[in-house]
Amino acid sequence: MTTINEIAQIAGVSRSTVSRVINHDPNVSNRTRVKVQAIIDEKGYQPNPVARSLMTGRSRVLGLVIPTSYSSLYTDPFFSMVAHGISSTCTVNNYTLMLWLLEPDYEKRANSNILNNRLIDGIIIASNMIDDPLVDGLIQRNVPMVQIGRNDHPEVSSVDADNVHGSAMAVRYLVRTGRKRLATITGNMDLYSGYDRLIGFKRGLEENHLPILEEHIAYGDYTEEGGYVQTKALLSRTEFDGLFVASDMMSFGAIQAIQEAGLRVPEDIAVVSFDDLPAAARHKPALTAIRQPIHQMGSIAAQTLIDQLESKDTATPKRIILPTELVIRETTIQP
Amino acid sequence: MTTINEIAQIAGVSRSTVSRVINHDPNVSNRTRVKVQAIIDEKGYQPNPVARSLMTGRSRVLGLVIPTSYSSLYTDPFFSMVAHGISSTCTVNNYTLMLWLLEPDYEKRANSNILNNRLIDGIIIASNMIDDPLVDGLIQRNVPMVQIGRNDHPEVSSVDADNVHGSAMAVRYLVRTGRKRLATITGNMDLYSGYDRLIGFKRGLEENHLPILEEHIAYGDYTEEGGYVQTKALLSRTEFDGLFVASDMMSFGAIQAIQEAGLRVPEDIAVVSFDDLPAAARHKPALTAIRQPIHQMGSIAAQTLIDQLESKDTATPKRIILPTELVIRETTIQP
DNA sequence: CTGAAAGCGCTAACAA
DNA sequence: TTGTTAGCGCTTTCAG
Numbered sequence: 158m159t160t161i162n163e164i165a166q167i168a169g170v171s172r173s174t175v176s177r178v179i180n181h182d183p184n185v186s187n188r189t190r191v192k193v194q195a196i197i198d199e200k201g202y203q204p205n206p207v208a209r210s211l212m213t214g215r216s217r218v219l220g221l222v223i224p225t226s227y228s229s230l231y232t233d234p235f236f237s238m239v240a241h242g243i244s245s246t247c248t249v250n251n252y253t254l255m256l257w258l259l260e261p262d263y264e265k266r267a268n269s270n271i272l273n274n275r276l277i278d279g280i281i282i283a284s285n286m287i288d289d290p291l292v293d294g295l296i297q298r299n300v301p302m303v304q305i306g307r308n309d310h311p312e313v314s315s316v317d318a319d320n321v322h323g324s325a326m327a328v329r330y331l332v333r334t335g336r337k338r339l340a341t342i343t344g345n346m347d348l349y350s351g352y353d354r355l356i357g358f359k360r361g362l363e364e365n366h367l368p369i370l371e372e373h374i375a376y377g378d379y380t381e382e383g384g385y386v387q388t389k390a391l392l393s394r395t396e397f398d399g400l401f402v403a404s405d406m407m408s409f410g411a412i413q414a415i416q417e418a419g420l421r422v423p424e425d426i427a428v429v430s431f432d433d434l435p436a437a438a439r440h441k442p443a444l445t446a447i448r449q450p451i452h453q454m455g456s457i458a459a460q461t462l463i464d465q466l467e468s469k470d471t472a473t474p475k476r477i478i479l480p481t482e483l484v485i486r487e488t489t490i491q492p
Numbered sequence: 493m494t495t496i497n498e499i500a501q502i503a504g505v506s507r508s509t510v511s512r513v514i515n516h517d518p519n520v521s522n523r524t525r526v527k528v529q530a531i532i533d534e535k536g537y538q539p540n541p542v543a544r545s546l547m548t549g550r551s552r553v554l555g556l557v558i559p560t561s562y563s564s565l566y567t568d569p570f571f572s573m574v575a576h577g578i579s580s581t582c583t584v585n586n587y588t589l590m591l592w593l594l595e596p597d598y599e600k601r602a603n604s605n606i607l608n609n610r611l612i613d614g615i616i617i618a619s620n621m622i623d624d625p626l627v628d629g630l631i632q633r634n635v636p637m638v639q640i641g642r643n644d645h646p647e648v649s650s651v652d653a654d655n656v657h658g659s660a661m662a663v664r665y666l667v668r669t670g671r672k673r674l675a676t677i678t679g680n681m682d683l684y685s686g687y688d689r690l691i692g693f694k695r696g697l698e699e700n701h702l703p704i705l706e707e708h709i710a711y712g713d714y715t716e717e718g719g720y721v722q723t724k725a726l727l728s729r730t731e732f733d734g735l736f737v738a739s740d741m742m743s744f745g746a747i748q749a750i751q752e753a754g755l756r757v758p759e760d761i762a763v764v765s766f767d768d769l770p771a772a773a774r775h776k777p778a779l780t781a782i783r784q785p786i787h788q789m790g791s792i793a794a795q796t797l798i799d800q801l802e803s804k805d806t807a808t809p810k811r812i813i814l815p816t817e818l819v820i821r822e823t824t825i826q827p
Numbered sequence: 828c829t830g831a832a833a834g835c836g837c838t839a840a841c842a843a
Numbered sequence: 844t845t846g847t848t849a850g851c852g853c854t855t856t857c858a859g
Contacts, residue, residue: 158610160836171846176838186844203608207551209837211542211851218611221591231573231770234566241560244593248602253609254589256556258579267583273538274588275493276611278554381774433564439716495852511854519828543852546835664832 167200168193178206189357209278218249219462220280221257222271222291232381233406234434235451239283239305259284260490272298279462281305285349293366295485302464304466305454307349307476314465316458318449320353320431321360323481327401327447328361328431330483336399336427340373341409342387344403346398351379353404354431361401373397377407384410392418402430405437408444433484443486450479494537500578502535503528514539531644547613552799554582555565555590555615557606557626567716568741569769570786571599574618577790581663585798594619607633612799616640620652620684622763633784638797640789642684642811649800649809651793653784655688655766658816662736662764662782663696665818670736675708677722677746681736689766696736708732712742721747727753737765740772768819778821785814 161179164171170189177185178193185193196202210216221243223236241258247254255277261269271280272294278301282292285306295302296310304315332341332460341358344351355374362369371394375387386405391397400415402408408430412422422428422442430437433448461475496514500507504523512520513528520528531537545551556578557826558571567764575591582589590612593601606615607629613636620641630637631645639650666674676693679686690709697704707730710722719742726732737743744766747757757763757777765772768783785821797811 161838162836170839173839174845177845180838184844189844203610205546205610205836207542207545207610209838211540211546211836212838212852214851216542216611218590220729225576231576234569237566238571240591241566241593243596245598246596248592248598248605251605253605253611254587254591255553257577257583258576260580260583263580263583270583270586270588275540275542276551276588293850348515398848445502458694496854508830508855509828512829515854521828524828540852542833546837546852547854549858551837769856818844 158205159200161202161204164193164200164202165198166321167246168196177396180215187396188451192484205367215278215466216276217252218255218277218278219243219252219459220257220271220274222259222280222282222284224259224284224286226259227263231377233404235432236283236435238451239455239458242452242457243281243459244455246456246459246463249276250311252461269293271295278466279303281458286348287347287352301465303458303465304457305458307353309432312474314461314476316454316461316477316479317349318451318454319481320350320449321357323431323447323449324354324357324401324403325361326357326481326483328358328365329432330363330429330445330485331399331401331427333369334362334399334427337367337368338373338397339399339401340375340391340397341401342377342384342391342403342407344379346376346379348379351403356403361383370395377403379407381406381410383407385414387411388414388420388428392420398426400428402428405430405434405444405446407431408437408446409440409452412440429483433482438486445483445485446480446483448484450481454479493540494535496537496539498609499535499537500533501527503531517782544605550613550801551611552587553590553612554578554587555592555606555609555612555796557592557594557615557617557619559594559619561594564715567737568714569771570767572617573786574790574793577786577787577792578616578794579790580613581791581794581798585795587798600745603629606630610778613788613801616793616797622682622684624652635721636797637750638793638800638802640793642688647809649796649811651789651796651812651814652684653786653789654670654813654816655685655691658766658782659689659692659738659742660696660699660734661692661818662766663693663700665780665820666734666736667700667702669687669734669762672702673708673732674696674702674734675710675726675730675732675735677710677712677719677726677738677742679714679742680713681711683714686738705730712738714739714742719762720749721745721751724753727755733761735761740758740765740767740769740781742777743772743781744775747775747777759807764818765814772819773821780818780820782821783817785816786799789814 161172161175165175264382280302283305291406306319341411343355375391377383377387402411415426429445431447433446437446496510500510500822615637618640642652678690710721710726712718723746737746762781765784768781772779772781
């Protein structure tokens with residue numbers, strides 16, 4: 158493998174000069190720059206990032222931590238979409254991405270791997286778990302960090318969808334279409350998103366002077382199965398004509414439960430869910446949903462972190478909240 | 493950040509000795525080992541992987557390349573499952589994972605990023621594209637590599653599902669249940685998996701002395717949409733009572749097309765598809781499918797690469813073919 | 828069993 | 844504008 162030394166030797170200049178050319182230092186005469194660059198190109202020389210990193214203390218590597226415990230990676234494309242947004246931004250900015258998929262089985266091991274990894278310049282945490290111990294560890298070690306989803310640490314930047322307003326918007330829509338008895342299937346209560354979407358649901362009810370009834374709240378877990386089970390439970394204990402579901406995946410299960418009970422969506426029970434995944438449009442009936450810009454959340458998180466690392470930006474943490482959008486689809490009845 | 497020097501100083505030994513303790517060199521007396529280790533533990537010292545890597549030439553980082561062009565990451569969980577399997581194996585073996593999600597837009601950029609990345613010890617390519625230029629580049633640079641899916645390079649190890657036999661098995665099952673006019677929706681023809689599954693389909697027909705009719709072959713692209721469109725095309729140009737679909741995702745679209753044509757699955761047309769994703773069981777009707785061990789393919793690929801890097805293994809490339817399995821599910825008719 | 832010395836490939840003062 | 848020097852934090856001969 159070619160090194161900077163060989164290039165220097167061939168060019169008849171010192172290592173430093175070659176280094177300057179590589180790093181676009183203006184203090185190089187045009188003559189030597191051209192000469193050196195020609196040899197670099199000819200040899201296809203690429204500086205060794207490891208050596209460079211050892212010297213500069215920076216690696217142009219970003220970490221990404223994704224939990225597999227809550228929302229399973231396989232069934233819910235949320236994390237794939239986030240990862241994709243992050244990956245694009247990394248590529249464009251000449252960063253690479255280091256990925257950790259946390260599994261409950263190996264959690265301690267993975268956490269210590271992450272914490273002691275000195276390769277990365279910064280890290281994106283895609284879990285919005287409340288009281289995540291990993292986050293505390295990273296704060297303590299002063300690792301530059303951006304979290305996808307709200308968090309309680311004032312020193313950590315975050316990118317989040319507007320869960321509260323989005324959920325309230327769902328309620329408003331249901332009320333507008335004439336529904337008065339609204340129920341909800343929540344997400345996990347130890348995730349900020351789950352918590353905030355419930356808050357938004359309640360706020361929507363208040364806005365419309367509707368009662369908040371505990372029996373109208375079923376606590377789900379962001380899985381299709383959970384949506385199914387909790388909707389069955391709701392149907393058996395109460396009556397309602399509008400349902401707000403905290404995620405599309407749960408909504409698929411919820412609609413199935415409603416239909417199995419011999420009720421029609423949306424005639425008997427109108428359903429609005431959070432996410433608006435690509436699959437929401439293809440679903441029968443097509444979902445009416447609160448769209449959150451998942452892909453964008455990824456790319457903005459990455460860009461925020463990169464800006465922070467390159468301090469194009471003040472060091473004050475940012476809390477970015479992206480707007481959500483109500484997507485109404487013509488819902489046809491299943492044949 | 494603590495360095496090896498500080499530990500050495502505190503322990504009153506040389507850097508070399510501390511290094512030996514860290515690396516479990518037997519040539520250290522028990523007395524010093526214990527003394528040094530105590531200080532390491534107390535200080536929570538972790539060797540800097542960058543410096544170590546510069547010296548040893550190894551980083552304990554594996555690369556993973558996933559194409560987003562063909563099978564979209566969002567809709568088909570195939571790649572999530574593979575990534576998960578790889579990630580687990582990395583964690584267990586104290587490796588970390590560097591991820592590239594290739595996008596057509598940034599392909600040249602990403603490819604050169606990957607090729608010139610000297611951080612990784614080896615790489616796993618999860619695209620089984622025929623004639624992938626990235627693979628050629630990596631071979632040329634002698635980067636240790638394992639490919640998920642078959643390839644044509646004798647020097648590259650691969651882990652693949654038994655696409656040919658699996659597909660033939662699907663045909664055999666359809667014939668066994670009394671179907672005689674079999675059609676297929678293929679995957680992409682520039683992917684080995686798409687190609688091999690078509691071969692298997694044809695072989696199955698031959699085995700059963702059934703004719704191979706060109707009008708019974710519809711060329712799909714591994715997307716749900718493609719499955720839908722191609723099945724419509726099949727239905728409009730020919731008659732068949734059994735359908736082999738090269739992936740579950742396409743199968744979802746295919747079944748929809750069949751039902752929209754007023755036909756029943758499986759009474760009028762029996763469907764068998766390849767993959768057996770988690771969603772296949774939940775689908776209505778539940779899919780009968782050829783299961784390939786996707787998660788395992790990931791972990792085996794990673795383990796193969798790691799073994800090769802640590803040369804627990806001869807350097808001869810391996811071609812691992814994992815068996816597939818027919819999963820028959822009771823198919824209920826849609827209400 | 829241990830330490831001294833060299834060096835991995837690069838960048839960054841400091842001189843010249 | 845350029846070269847010299849030092850050193851990032853570690854491993855690895857080679858003596859002792």
